[in-house]
Amino acid sequence: MQRLLLLGDEAIAQGALDAGLSGIYAYPGTPSTEITEFVQNSKQARQDHIHSTWSANEKTAMETALGMSYAGKRTMVCMKHVGLNVAADPFVNSAITGANGGLIIVAADDPSMHSSQNEQDSRFFGKFAMVPILEPVDQQEAYDMVHYGYDFSEQHKIPVLLRITTRLAHSRAGVKRKDPRKQNDLKLPEDLRQFVLLPAIARKRYRNLLKAQELFIQESETSSFNKYMDGPDKSLGIIVCGIAYNYLLENYPDRNVPYPVLKIGQYPLPVKMIERMYSDCKEILVLEDGYPVVEESLKGLLGKGLKVKGRLDGTVPRDGELNPNIVAVALGMEDTFGLPVPSIMVNRPPSLCSGCPHIDSFKALNEVLALLPKGRVFSDIGCYTLGALKPYEAINSCVDMGASITMAKGAADAGLIPSVAVIGDSTFTHSGMTGLLDAVNDKSPVTIFILDNGTTAMTGGQDSPAFGKIEAICKGMGVEEGHIHVLRPLKKFHEENVRIINEELIYPGVSVIIPRRECIVTIDKRMRDKFKNAEAPV
Amino acid sequence: MKRDIILAGVGGQGIISIAAIIGTAAIDQGLHLKQSEVHGMSQRGGDVQSNLRISDKMIASDLIPYGKADLIISVEPLEALRYLPYLSSDGWVITSTKPFLNIPDYPDMEKLMDEIRKLPHYVALDADEIAKEIGTAKAANIVILGASSPFLEMQYEKLEDAIRFIFKRKGDEVISKNLEALKAGREFTQKQMHS
Ligand SMILES: Cc1ncc(C[n+]2csc(CCOP(=O)(O)OP(=O)(O)O)c2C)c(N)n1
Ligand code: SF4
Numbered sequence: 009m010q011r012l013l014l015l016g017d018e019a020i021a022q023g024a025l026d027a028g029l030s031g032i033y034a035y036p037g038t039p040s041t042e043i044t045e046f047v048q049n050s051k052q053a054r055q056d057h058i059h060s061t062w063s064a065n066e067k068t069a070m071e072t073a074l075g076m077s078y079a080g081k082r083t084m085v086c087m088k089h090v091g092l093n094v095a096a097d098p099f100v101n102s103a104i105t106g107a108n109g110g111l112i113i114v115a116a117d118d119p120s121m122h123s124s125q126n127e128q129d130s131r132f133f134g135k136f137a138m139v140p141i142l143e144p145v146d147q148q149e150a151y152d153m154v155h156y157g158y159d160f161s162e163q164h165k166i167p168v169l170l171r172i173t174t175r176l177a178h179s180r181a182g183v184k185r186k187d188p189r190k191q192n193d194l195k196l197p198e199d200l201r202q203f204v205l206l207p208a209i210a211r212k213r214y215r216n217l218l219k220a221q222e223l224f225i226q227e228s229e230t231s232s233f234n235k236y237m238d239g240p241d242k243s244l245g246i247i248v249c250g251i252a253y254n255y256l257l258e259n260y261p262d263r264n265v266p267y268p269v270l271k272i273g274q275y276p277l278p279v280k281m282i283e284r285m286y287s288d289c290k291e292i293l294v295l296e297d298g299y300p301v302v303e304e305s306l307k308g309l310l311g312k313g314l315k316v317k318g319r320l321d322g323t324v325p326r327d328g329e330l331n332p333n334i335v336a337v338a339l340g341m342e343d344t345f346g347l348p349v350p351s352i353m354v355n356r357p358p359s360l361c362s363g364c365p366h367i368d369s370f371k372a373l374n375e376v377l378a379l380l381p382k383g384r385v386f387s388d389i390g391c392y393t394l395g396a397l398k399p400y401e402a403i404n405s406c407v408d409m410g411a412s413i414t415m416a417k418g419a420a421d422a423g424l425i426p427s428v429a430v431i432g433d434s435t436f437t438h439s440g441m442t443g444l445l446d447a448v449n450d451k452s453p454v455t456i457f458i459l460d461n462g463t464t465a466m467t468g469g470q471d472s473p474a475f476g477k478i479e480a481i482c483k484g485m486g487v488e489e490g491h492i493h494v495l496r497p498l499k500k501f502h503e504e505n506v507r508i509i510n511e512e513l514i515y516p517g518v519s520v521i522i523p524r525r526e527c528i529v530t531i532d533k534r535m536r537d538k539f540k541n542a543e544a545p546v
Numbered sequence: 547m548k549r550d551i552i553l554a555g556v557g558g559q560g561i562i563s564i565a566a567i568i569g570t571a572a573i574d575q576g577l578h579l580k581q582s583e584v585h586g587m588s589q590r591g592g593d594v595q596s597n598l599r600i601s602d603k604m605i606a607s608d609l610i611p612y613g614k615a616d617l618i619i620s621v622e623p624l625e626a627l628r629y630l631p632y633l634s635s636d637g638w639v640i641t642s643t644k645p646f647l648n649i650p651d652y653p654d655m656e657k658l659m660d661e662i663r664k665l666p667h668y669v670a671l672d673a674d675e676i677a678k679e680i681g682t683a684k685a686a687n688i689v690i691l692g693a694s695s696p697f698l699e700m701q702y703e704k705l706e707d708a709i710r711f712i713f714k715r716k717g718d719e720v721i722s723k724n725l726e727a728l729k730a731g732r733e734f735t736q737k738q739m740h741s
Contacts (some may be wrong), residue, residue, distance in 0.1 A: 013573060015583075122584070179582035179608040180569070181595075257606035332611040344613035346633035350661040352653040353627060356556065358592035359648070394590065 014183045016176035019147040020084075020114060021046035023154030028189040030081035030109070031059030033069035035438060036467035037088030038123040039177035040116035045085055046471075051514040056191065062464075064473045066411075067092035067439040070098040073111060077167070078203055080195030082110040082158050089117040089130050090408065094439065096133070102167045103137040104213045105203045109192050110158035113165040118174045119298050120329035125389070125406070127327065129298035132273065134169040138217055140224050141169045142233065143250035147181040149233065149273065155186060160227070164220065173297050175329065176251050181490040216238075225276050233273030236281050241266040245289030247282070248272065249296040251330075256295060256331040259341060277302065286314060293338060294318035299329045359394055365461050365525035366392045368497035370402040372427070372505040372523075373457065376513060384424055388412035388440070390432035391465045391527075403430060410439030416454045417447045424512045429456045434464035441481060444518070448486040453516045455509070458482075461527040466477040467529045482520045491515060547577070547699055550610045551598040552629045554620040556646045557591055560687035561621060563712065565596050567691060569637050570708035571700055579715075582608040588647035591648050593625055617640045617695045621673065621687050622646045623658055639665050640694040640735070642686060671734050677727055685727035692731025696739070702732070 014022060021043045024032065033042040047053045047060040059076075063069035066087040076083040085095070092099060097112060115130035134141035142157055144150040150172065157168040174187045201209055229236055246265070248256050249272045257263050270285050272278075285292060292314055294303040303318035317323040323338045324330070339342050360367055369392075377385070387393060387403035388411060395402040405415055416429035431440045436458050447454050458478055464470040474481075482492050491512060495505045505523070512519035551568070555561040567580055572579045582597040597610045612631050618639045620626035626641035634637065641662065647650060654673070662670050673689040695705055706725055713721045 013569060013579070045647070078647035175582060175608050178584065179580060181580045181605075181608075182573070182578070251608070254606045258611060263604075263606075309592055331609050332607045336611070344611055345631055346613045346615070346635075346637070347630040347665075349630055350627055352657050354649065354651050354653060356591070356624070357592040358557070361590060379649065391590070524675060 011182045013180055013185050014147055014151075015178060015180050016041055016144070016147050016150050016172055017042035017178070018046045019151040019183045020154055020170065020172070021050070022183065022185065022272075023151040024082075024084050024112070025050060025058070026186055026188045027050055027110075027158050028082050028191045029058055029084060029156045030084065030191045031073070031076050032060075032084045033063050034086040035069055035091060036464055036470045037066075037073065037116070038467055039118060039174040040086045040088045041116060041467050041470070042177070043084075043114060044277075046069050051304075053306070053335065054504045060472060062470055066095040066097060070095035070113070073113075074098060074102050074105070077107045077109045077111040077468050078197060080109040080197075081192045084112045084114060086114040087116070088124065088360050089115055089128050090124060090126065091115070092129075092130055092133050096410070099133070099167075100137045101205060103139045103212055104205060104216075105215055106165040106213065107161050107167050108165065108195070108197045108202070110161040112154065112157045112170050113167055114163065114170045114172065116172050116174070116177050117298055120174075122174050125408070127298070128174050129301055130169065130171045131275065131301045132299060134171065135301070138221060139167050139169050140164075140227070141171055141462075143171045143177060143273055143275070145250055145253045145271070145273060147176070147179070147183050149187070150176065151183050153233065153273070156233075164223065165402060166220065171250070173251060173329070176296070178289040186543065201391070210436060221276065222483045225279055227275045228276055228278040229280050230462040231278075234278045235271045236284060237265070237269045237271070239265055239269065241265045241270065242288055243290050245285040245292050246269070247285065247292060247294045247302060249294075249302060251334070252295040252297050255330055255332045255335040256393075259336050259339060272302065277305070282306070289314070291317060293323065295324065295330065295335060295338065357397060359397065360391060361528055363528045364391065365497045365527065366395060366459055366504070367400075367494075368499065368505075368525075369414075369457065369459055369523040370395045370400045372495075372497070372502055372509055373430075374400065374402050375510045377428070379440050384419070385428045385430060386412045386419065388429075388431040388435045389466070390435055390459075391461075392430060392432055392459050393466075395430070406505060409435050412442055413440050413443035413447060413454070413456055416456070417450070417452045420452045420454050421450075425453045427454045428513070430456060431456065431458055432465075433458060433460040433462065433474040433478060434472040434476065437472070437481070441485065443483065444487070445485050451517050455512050455515075455519045455521065458520060458522045459523050460524040461530075462524075463527050463530045465527045465529065469527065480523055487518050487520050491519040493519075493521050495521060495523045497525050548601040548603070548620050549599075549617065549699055550615045551600070551617045551619060552610065552615045552632050553596040553598055553626040553685075554618060555594055555622050556625065556648065559621045559646065560684075561594060561596055564619065564621075564687055564691045565598050567688075567705060567708045567712055568598060568600070568698065568700075570711055571704040574704050574707065575700065577602055578605050580605045580608050587711055593628060595625075595629060616695060617697055619690060622691050623662060623670070624653065625728055627658075627661055635666075637667065638697050639668040639695070640690060641668065641670050642690055643670050643675040643697075644672050644686070669735050671731070673731065676730050676734070680723060680730060681728050682723040682727065685724050688724045688727040692728035692733075693735045695728070695732045696735050697730035
């Protein structure tokens with residue numbers, strides 16, 4: 009079969025399409041976005057009527073996928089690592105309901121926080137939910153693991169977590185495809201109470217899950233994704249997870265590592281394989297991208313027994329992404345370095361595009377707030393978070409999606425009046441709406457800016473689930489009509505906008521201000537597409 | 547054969563196109579390839595880079611180790627310097643001299659050029675100017691690719707084929723302008739090497 013040059017994300021998507029996927033569910037989030045986008049742009053997916061439109065957030069995505077699995081079809085949910093926090097409730101419980109049709113959850117972690125607010129390791133979540141975890145070493149394994157994951161999920165009736173990191177998600181390499189499989193037919197669970205987690209049923213199912221752990225470990229012992237490669241020098245044994253294996257090999261150009269190596273691609277950990285290394289070797293080095301998950305479980309609380317080296321003892325830095333140099337140093341090899349960066353170097357941080365509607369919104373807001381003491385603007389996650397930087401320095405928080413409205417309310421409850429929230433349209437429907445309801449029910453003195461640029465811009469301009477619905481949602485939640493204002497964030501309306509914002513800041517209840525103007529990058533893209541279509545021969 | 551290349555620039559300057567063209571040519575020649583890109587946050591006018599690795603053997607890491615890059619190809623002079631720790635002792639820097647001014651504290655141009663002139667092996671050219679002469683300011687990235695082509699250890703025709711393939715949907719006019727840009731960049735380097 010043909011060899012394709014694919015991003016890790018795309019390899020997963022192609023793997024799912026070839027393995028008989030019926031629907032993919034996701035909310036965008038770097039570095040996971042391209043998985044769903046690949047399915048959306050795939051002719052194969054369109055022909056086979058595979059569902060791929062965006063969900064409102066990761067929780068709705070996870071639950072919808074669970075519904076598709078209930079109905080017997082193969083499905084995938086994709087999210088960035090922090091998305092799994094949002095989807096945690098259905099995710100953890102899905103381990104107890106189990107799956108019917110194959111269910112794979114893809115969590116894309118971001119060690120070094122290239123575009124995230126933390127570097128949490130989704131393997132902890134997998135372990136917490138007690139589901140099997142797959143962690144590919146490269147794009148080909150990412151592709152292959154999707155097939156394997158669906159088989160595993162359907163055979164053991166369990167959701168499977170596929171964990172990748174930014175480096176694999178956004179790196180391209182050749183991938184060989186397998187023969188495509190057909191989608192499953194509609195087929196309900198044999199036991200129609202499988203998904204009813206009433207305590208009496210849940211207790212039984214939970215015990216089944218506990219019992220299944222032994223089986224999962226056995227599967228890990230024989231899985232082709234876990235490999236024990238013996239080496240002559242037993243002074244050290246190396247346990248290496250996922251993509252870290254590549255950094256190890258990079259340091260041995262002929263690929264001959266002198267030490268025994270255990271390459272891990274499937275969890276729960278293969279106990280017997282680890283036991284073998286433990287009895288054969290004098291010391292153990294653990295190389296894993298992310299948290300010291302394997303290292304911690306090996307070391308235990310007291311750290312007795314064999315010496316285990318890794319992130320916890322400083323052999324490897326405690327935070328940040330791995331690379332070939334870090335691994336070289338951990339192996340006691342000499343480090344390599346090119347030339348120093350000249351002292352004239354300066355940073356070039358990302359910034360709002362010139363002409364961005366958020367700029368006009370921040371200018372108006374800053375002008376009004378200049379009269380008050382600083383520190384009352386609670387923001388959210390999106391392009392507008394760049395308003396924290398110079399020259400705007402307009403916002404004082406960015407924590408998690410939706411936290412703007414709720415934090416503003418909490419601060420107002422504490423006496424910080426007026427409090428201001430700034431949230432994007434897509435973030436508002438992701439998880440701002442429920443916070444708005446709290447504020448309305450409490451008549452909190454907060455002024456909420458819903459910056460409506462008509463898209464989910466930060467992650468590359470995906471459709472916004474909020475499109476055309478914002479005023480109706482606010483009214484429906486009980487915001488008074490007279491305190492909902494749509495503004496045009498443009499220079500020529502600046503004075504008028506400042507006046508309206510001023511009035512609403514004084515109002516001692518919930519006001520919603522909606523600056524509405526399309527993101528210039530999406531306008532650009534729309535115009536180019538239109539032009540392209542107009543040019544195409546009919 | 548092995549080429550480890552750092553591609554550098556600012557979001558929107560077209561380094562992904564350079565990567566795609568080299569990548570297509572490499573695959574066409576039956577070589578192995580790994581290419582790590584930056585997506586997301588840094589696209590908004592921030593610095594972007596891509597690690598492109600080509601080899602006739604299997605490639606292990608997606609990332610190039612420090613001190614091991616054969617080439618730094620940059621469409622912007624300040625960005626060329628940002629990745630010097632990756633450059634190997636006999637590696638080359640190919641860079642445009644045209645600054646992308648979107649930060650208030652951009653270094654003094656003279657000092658910046660001094661730093662570039664200090665490099666052991668470099669080719670520096672105003673790719674924007676050359677692209678404009680050809681009549682397509684947008685092809686500055688392809689001029690830089692052309693200037694890098696003598697160092698790629700690839701058949702030049704394969705790069706031309708790759709341009710035809712990548713720009714297929716944009717029509718013959720765009721293809722021929724980009725081929726011209728590629729040639730102009732290549733000739734700049736060849737002239738410098740022979741003088
Ligand atoms: C739980 C979670 N999911 C996804 C993301 C990734 N993400 C960050 S901002 C953003 C979109 C923001 O869109 P919007 O609120 O409309 O603001 P815009 O970028 O368009 O200004 C997304 C999807 C995240 N940080 N956290
Ligand atoms: S992508 Fe759109 S929303 Fe984001 S900074 Fe640029 S113009 Fe503004």
